[in-house]
Amino acid sequence: MSQTSEKQALGAPAEDTNRVQLGFLNRALARPEIGALVAAIVIGIFFLVVAPPFRSAESLATVLYQSSTIGIVAVAVGMLMIGGEFDLSAGVMVTTAGLVNAIFSYQNNLNLWVGAALSLVVALAIGFLNGYLVMKTGIASFLITLGTFFVLQGVNLGVTKRVTGSVSTPNIDQMNGYSQLQKVFASTFQVGSVNVSITVVWWFLFVALASWVLLRTKVGNWIFAVGGNQASARAVGVPVMKVKIGLFMTVSFLAWFTGMHTLYRFNTIQAGNGVGNEFLYIIAAVVGGTLLTGGYGNAIGVAIGSFIFGMTSLCIVYAGWDPNWFRAFLGVMLLLAVLVNLYVKKLSTSRKVG
């Protein structure tokens, strides 16, 4: 309840007077994810036309899997961005999480669950550190997490190389706990004749949870408030420090989760991996309608953004286009998505009666 008025106040204060007159269309248009949804539909139809192999349930499952591997972390990154901060270390943190688990368990010959738990602690600590440093120093999160990004990249390589003598971890599929963890993080299940990855389910779950937190809880209000205007949020009693550190830790939790998936899907992790993915998360969030400046966005939008990315990157393959141009196509498609998103949002702010 308080949340409804909050959103009104933050989003469009002028609406209060003619709120009653808004029809379904305008109400739909006012939602942050609508632009992304329209963009997803437009691009989806486009690829259904030009890429025949995309028209099957198997392809959809593959696209959903690809989207989920980006989307799980992207949801947290989206929330963080709504809270007004960035995390450039999220991509390599995924690798760090997997490495800690694999190396620690393997070298000490311990059950993989122990390594997974330790890895979670490490990830959360990194997230905490990110948040704490940003809040304590007042330096932009872009810089702080850029620092963490480089540090983690170096530590990933350095430690892995020193401990294992190679830059990738040893294969862990014969160790205790593997089969259970594999079921949790990297199994597949059948829907009809189609194999769906469990990460898709986790992804939906995390999106639903994030959406609920953002829209239906006090914490959600706090997140929008600190992202909209940190000083006034603090003035009205929002625990800014806790909220922001919590957001950074959410990112690191989901980075850990994705790291677990990567480890238990591939049984080994290469220390140099994950670099560059931090931008994919941010791109997914922005394509999904999250504002780079904070204070605006939602979880479902970010999920759609991830889906657009997953769909585009795979459909270029389905369409059989010249692979040398892959990045160019990808760029054009993402620009298109953002343009459609912007256009729809403009519609929603200019047409008020109806």
Next chain:
Amino acid sequence: MKQTRARRGGPLIIAAVLAVFLSACASGGRTDTGSTSNSGSGGGAGDNSGYTIAMITHETPGDTFWDKIKSGATQAAKNYGIDLKYSNDPDPGKQATLIQNAIDSKVDGIATTLATPDALAASVKAAKDAKIPVVAFNSGIDQYQSVGASMYFGSDEKLAGETAGERIAQAGGKNVLCVIQASGSVALETRCAGVKSKAPSTENIQVNGADDSAVVSSLQAKLSQDKSIDYIVTLGAPIALDALKAMDSAGSKAKLVTFDLNADAAKDIKDGKIAFSIDQQPYVQGYMAVTALYLDKKNGNDIGGGGPVLTGPSFVDKSNIGTILPFAQKGTR
């Protein structure tokens, strides 16, 4: 100066850390430790030449391939009592600077990769002017002479691709998919072009080698888009393992061929999941580059008779994997 000292301290720290972990390992009791090949402190009672040799590569950190080059170089350095200084930078300009650094510190010889010959030509010439012998390895087979390096140790990527393509064509491969894991790499493109020259229906695909799940889903997408693909060629061992997952998910019956080796890929060759590997023997590249400089300095030798010394392609398949598997598990092949 400071830098040199820091580097000298490096091995000590490594040894100490290793000692800690190896002891932890022993108590843990995991059977194969999978531990380092460049750790040992004893052994190798060879010549005590006291030369200093700089090895400079375009390695992007994080690829097991370079571990093997370094293992080979380290072993050779140990055998001949050489102080080996390894440095790397994927950026051509920075690699040129590293060569210049080596010249400035008056090393006895320089071994460098020539992935970007034009960018490095000036530095190699500067080394020659300073009377420091330079050998090339790993990449630059066509340009090493014009750039001014005296010898070359490496694979001929085109030849490697062609032999792979030939073997695939002989085995009846019709539609070949060549997987390129880093865009804009001349060496990788050349391999695929070589395959294509013998198996004309070869098609390339670009994947993001830094993200295994992205590789799997891209390949899965490709395999379901084109069901006629009957051979897949990957250009690195980790990518081959991703390809196996993708083939599994897409229900593809294609045969898999890969460049290079690692422990898991070697095991898959043994199990018949990978048809064969085209190995360029990176260990030999590192070993020979250092050895050549040593012999040049010590005895004025020249290896290769004025031409490149090929370290590959060496085929690894079911017929010889038995001998090779232990070495692959040790991380030297």
